[in-house]
Amino acid sequence: xxxxxxxxxxxxxxxxxxxxxxxxxxxxxxxxxxxxxxxxxxxxxxxxxxxxxxxxxxxxxxxxxxxxxxxxxxxxxxxxxxxxxxxxxxxxxxxxxxxxxxxxxxxxxxxxxxxxxxxxxxxxxxxxxxxxxxxxxxxxxxxxxxxxxxxxxxxxxxxxxxxxxxxxxxxxxxxxxxxxxxxxxxxxxxxxxxxxxxxxxxxxxxxxxxxxxxxxxxxxxxxxxxxxxxxxxxxxxxxxxxxxxxxxxxxxxxxxxxxxxxxxxxxxxxxxxxxxxxxxxxxxxxxxxxxxxxxxxxxxxxxxxxxxxxxxxxxxxxxxx
Amino acid sequence: xxxxxxxxxxxxxxxxxxxxxxxxxxxxxxxxxxxxxxxxxxxxxxxxxxxxxxxxxxxxxxxxxxxxxxxxxxxxxxxxxxxxxxxxxxxxxxxxxxxxxxxxxxxxxxxxxxxxxxxxx
Numbered sequence: 001x002x003x004x005x006x007x008x009x010x011x012x013x014x015x016x017x018x019x020x021x022x023x024x025x026x027x028x029x030x031x032x033x034x035x036x037x038x039x040x041x042x043x044x045x046x047x048x049x050x051x052x053x054x055x056x057x058x059x060x061x062x063x064x065x066x067x068x069x070x071x072x073x074x075x076x077x078x079x080x081x082x083x084x085x086x087x088x089x090x091x092x093x094x095x096x097x098x099x100x101x102x103x104x105x106x107x108x109x110x111x112x113x114x115x116x117x118x119x120x121x122x123x124x125x126x127x128x129x130x131x132x133x134x135x136x137x138x139x140x141x142x143x144x145x146x147x148x149x150x151x152x153x154x155x156x157x158x159x160x161x162x163x164x165x166x167x168x169x170x171x172x173x174x175x176x177x178x179x180x181x182x183x184x185x186x187x188x189x190x191x192x193x194x195x196x197x198x199x200x201x202x203x204x205x206x207x208x209x210x211x212x213x214x215x216x217x218x219x220x221x222x223x224x225x226x227x228x229x230x231x232x233x234x235x236x237x238x239x240x241x242x243x244x245x246x247x248x249x250x251x252x253x254x255x256x257x258x259x260x261x262x263x264x265x266x267x268x269x270x271x272x273x274x275x276x277x278x279x280x281x282x283x284x285x286x287x288x289x290x291x292x293x294x295x296x297x298x299x300x301x302x303x304x305x306x307x308x309x310x311x312x313x314x315x316x317x318x319x320x321x
Numbered sequence: 322x323x324x325x326x327x328x329x330x331x332x333x334x335x336x337x338x339x340x341x342x343x344x345x346x347x348x349x350x351x352x353x354x355x356x357x358x359x360x361x362x363x364x365x366x367x368x369x370x371x372x373x374x375x376x377x378x379x380x381x382x383x384x385x386x387x388x389x390x391x392x393x394x395x396x397x398x399x400x401x402x403x404x405x406x407x408x409x410x411x412x413x414x415x416x417x418x419x420x421x422x423x424x425x426x427x428x429x430x431x432x433x434x435x436x437x438x439x440x441x442x
Contacts, residue, residue, distance in 0.1 A: 205386075209406065223377025223408040237386035239379070239404065 008090055011050045012162045014042045016170040016288065021255045022272070024279045031284035033275050036171055037258060037291050038163070045079075045086045045114075047293035048163075052185050053083035055158035056147040057091060066145050068092050073137065073144040075099070078107040079293060080149055080183075085114035096144065098137060106297040149183045151227035159189025167288055168197055175200070175278075178271040178289040180263045181207040181237065184229040186290060191233040205237040206270035208245065208263060238273065240266035246303055246311045248272070249295070253304075261293040262303070262315070324352060324397055327404040335363040349380065350393035352403065367405065368393070377408040 004010040019035040026033055040048035060066035071094040074084055081097040088095040095116040099107075111118055119137060138146070149155050163186065167174060177194055179186045191203035242262075249265030252258045271289040278285035295304065303311035323343040328336050336342050342360065346352035357364035367378050373392070374380065380387045381404045387395040397403070 209384075209404075225376065225408050231388060234389065236389045239381045239384050239386065239406070241384075 006090070007044045008054060008087065011044055011054050013166065015039050016167065017258075019256050019258075022251070022268075024272075024275050026279050030279070030282055033278045033283075033285040034287065035271060035275055036286065036288040037252075037256075038167065038288060039258070039291050041260065041291055041294035043083075045082045045110075046296070047079040047083065048186060048290060049079040049083040050086070051158040051162055052149060052152075052155040052183075053080060053087045055154040055161075056149065056152050057084070057087050057093075059152075059154035059157075060145060060147060061091075066093065070094070071096060071141070071144045073098070073141065073146050074149065076149070078103050078297070081116060082107065082110050082114060084147070085111055085116040089115050096137075104298055105300055110297070149185065153228070155183055155185035156189035156192075156228050159186050160193045161189075164190040164193025164197075168194065171286055171288055173284075173286045174198060174288050175283075175285045176202040176204055176271070176274050176287040178204040178206060178267055178274065178287060180267050180290065180292055181205040182263075184226050188228050188230060188233050195233065202235040202274065203233055204270055204274055205234050206240050206267045207237065208266050209239045209241045236274075238270040240269045242315050243308055243312050244269045246308060246315070250304065253295070258291060259295045260291045261295050261298050264291045264293070267292065323399065325402045326352070326356065327402070329406055331407060332363060332366060332405065335360045335366070345399075346397055348391075348393065348397060349382070349387055349395045349403070352397055353393070379406045379408050380404070381406070 016036050016038050019037055023035045024033050043050035057066065057072075066072070069092065072084060072088055073096045074081060075098045076084070078099065081095070081099060085095050085097075096119060097111060097116050098119045098121055099111075101120050108118060138144075167177065167190065174194065175198075177187075177190060179190065181187055187203060187205050194201045194203065245262045245265035247265065248268040249260055249262050252260055252265065252268055267289050271287050275285060275287050278287075298304075301311075301314050303314045305311075306314075323345050326342050326344055328340060328342060333339065337360075342356065344352050344355045344359075346355050353364045353367060367375055367380070369375055374388065382390060382395055382397065382401055384402075384404070387393075390396075
């Protein structure tokens with residue numbers, strides 16, 4: 001279907017495209033190992049977060065937590081905010097985003113364009129200040145509605161009801177699903193669905209490993225695991241550093257013409273790891289991975305050109321995923 | 322040959338400020354015991370009294386999370402690279418703001434909804 005009643009109805013239903021050049025070559029007679037990219041940048045605001053934003057708002061409307069004219073407050077480092085801003089605009093809500101200073105300028109411009117208000121919290125290293133800022137805002141505005149993507153079941157449900165079924169429909173022979181780990185919503189929802197339907201499915205997480213500046217914790221007990229996270233859904237979990245993420249992001253556009261953001265590079269890195277293992281073990285594999293967003297919002301980082309070391313420096317201290 | 326272990330900033334007080342230390346062991350548990358013999362107190366920050374990895378600690382062997390490789394029983398080989406990191410979500414910001422705002426009533430409602438959904442599954 002290519003006609004929709006509104007932009008919100010055009011969310012999801014994204015293409016799954018094969019990557020014949022990036023898929024590993026297998027020896028003659030060996031079973032095929034293929035990579036497939038789910039192009040989530042084809043959503044209304046250009047990222048996979050449109051699915052979660054739409055489901056979280058609808059769920060809050062249905063439960064009566066969100067009423068016309070309400071204000072939504074959400075901590076977000078970018079894409080969820082942009083998605084929520086679009087949904088809020090079309091559904092008649094005001095959106096206030098709390099976000100760190102160290103995200104790309106495009107994200108800030110996009111949020112403002114969609115009508116969101118932004119409260120900046122100090123960048124990495126100042127997590128104590130960010131905590132204080134967030135607490136203060138929440139205390140001052142008890143009537144604001146927090147959708148709280150890290151603990152909102154509608155975030156994971158969006159993927160259980162849409163992303164998972166789409167993947168299985170388009171790739172019934174799927175053996176691996178690889179996605180990024182942030183709120184964990186994509187992996188939890190899609191992973192649960194695929195585990196119910198596909199025997200032996202491997203659900204693989206790729207999490208970004210940032211520079212040290214970003215881990216501004218005073219001690220281990222300040223760590224945080226999202227309420228949505230359930231380790232039993234995952235088969236494996238990879239930590240991917242900035243250099244590998246940049247390398248793969250560039251490879252994806254150079255070899256297959258897909259222009260993606262850096263979190264997708266991290267996901268591709270993990271996808272290639274499992275694909276090459278399958279080749280080594282002589283097993284058939286159809287590895288589907290998520291292209292979380294396009295590269296447009298990250299051009300100003302300069303990390304698409306120059307040497308890898310330059311790109312790594314450019315992204316140091318930035319939240320690139 | 323030995324196993325290279327990358328230490329996060331917040332634990333470098335146990336390694337005299339060293340970012341990378343070396344150790345040996347057939348499993349992660351052995352490696353942490355070996356490290357503790359030279360960097361006293363480090364193991365207790367990573368492993369609970371019950372003998373499990375601390376909830377907010379992630380340990381990776383060659384970039385793969387050990388919780389999916391047998392946790393403390395994960396097998397190690399000479400030349401492996403082990404990385405220890407604090408658990409954060411969605412970047413540094415996620416944990417800071419989310420943990421703080423978790424006390425907010427609306428977030429509490431969302432979490433309660435999630436728990437109910439999990440319980441109903």
